[in-house]
Amino acid sequence: MAATWVKASCCSFASMTMTMCSSFCPQIPIHLKLRPISSFRTKPFFVSFKVFSSQTSNATSTVVEYSTQVGFLGLGIMGSPMAQNLIKAGFDVTVWNRTKSKCDPLIGLGAKYKSSPEEVTASCDVTFAMLADPESAVDVACGRHGAANGMSPGKGYVDVSTVDAATSKLICKQIKATGALFLEAPVSGSKKPAEDGQLIFLTAGDKPLYETAAPLLDIMGKSRFYLGDVGNGAAMKLVVNMIMGSMMASFSEGLLLSEKVGLDPSVLVEVVSQGAISSPMFSTKGPSMVQSMYPTAFPLKHQQKDLRLALGLAESVSQSTPIAAAANELYKIKNPHQQNPLWPIKLV
Structure with missing residues (x-):
């Protein structure tokens, strides 16, 4: 069975019907009915549908109607481009960041600004939060003038930060106490x-919030997984980043070793890319690592934070993780010269 995602946006108040054909099966039409949404404060909305094809079934579609009142808290390396993609897709986005100047580029694109997380959630239907660490995530959600203060039944809070399961459950409890979804x-x-x-x-x-937020997630991402109870998403992310941190530490050691013995590390990158241990991460990061170029993409302190949280997760279930523990010690090394936050190992 093949599947294709198709995204469409519409700002028309009138009903309309669109008929399209699947690129993989031109004989199967897709009928999409767009209807006005009178219950939302603004009319523009987004429609997302998935098309399935097989030799024995007809095409089906799922239509999602959506308000454009979206909030975004935290406009760092990740949050800013994520919010920007929502704005480009036509949503009304309201933003907040501790440092207001980081909001200015998005305001220039049409975003609204509020002076606190509470004001953002009070004015939006669904609010996303992308914060750097558990402490920031809790403070923004539960602190004075925090997001929870502006939540109420009918609203949703989507925390896209990387935190541990306990932190996620704490935020969930505070949000759901208002009658909102998390x-x-x-x-x-x-x-x-x-x-x-x-x-x-x-x-x-x-x-229900996962299903409601699906069109927004599909704008910002290429795939999404629903893993059940709160805490499972946090745990999955920590396991993924534990693997990544360990993998990149080993790759970095290999690049340095190749240099020490007189090999061309750029050739090593090419050899690895063609072998059984090839990885998009190695292919993407390897060339810049060889040239000692470290454009900001994922700060070292955040990788170390994720490893620390992953090790805590492993400890909670008595799981031995010696490789991740060794990698964590490498990421904890500080640069005495402060010239490169990734010194002394080649990590991007």
């Missing part, structure tokens, strides 16, 4: 995938 949705991917709308969402929590 979804954790940490992402796999760094700056470039965020810019290109190619993130992977690892979600868990309220299924």
Whole structure:
């Protein structure tokens, strides 16, 4: 069975019917009915549908109607391009960041600005939060003038930060106490995938909010997984980043070793890319690592934070993780010269 995602946006108030044909099976038409949404404050909405094809079944479609009142809290390396993609897709986006200047580029694209997380959630139907660490995630959601203060029944809070399961459950409890829905949705991917709308969402929590937020997730990402209860998404993300951190530490050691013995590390990158251990991560990061170029994509401190949280997760179930523990010690090494936040190992 093949599947194709098709995304469409419509700002018309009138009903319309669109008929399209699947590119993989021109004989199967797709009928899409767009209807006005009178209950939302604004009329523009987004429609997302999935088409299935097989020799024995007809095409089916799922139509999702959606308000454009979206909030976004945290406009760092990841949050800014994610919010920008929502704005480009035609949504009304309201933003907040501790440092207001980071909001200015998005305001220039049409975003609205609020002075606190509480004001953002009070004015939006669904609010996303992308914060750097568990402490920031809790403070923004539960602190004074935090997001929870602006939540109420009918609203949704989607936390896309990378945090531990306990933190996610704490935020969930505070949000749901207001009658609102909660979804954790940490992402796999760094700056470039965020810019290109190619993130992977690892979600868990309220299924109705997952279904409601699906069109938004599909704008910002290439795939999404629903993993059940709150905490499962956080755990999955930590396991993924534990693997990535260990993998990149080993790759870095290999590049340095190749240099020390007189080999061309760029050739090593090519050899690895053609072998059984090939990886998009190695192919993407390897060339810049060889040239000692370290454009900001995923700060070292965040990788170390994720390894620390992953090791804590492993400890909670008595799982031995010696390789990840060794990698974590490498990421904890500080650069005494402060010239390169990734010194002394070649890590991007």
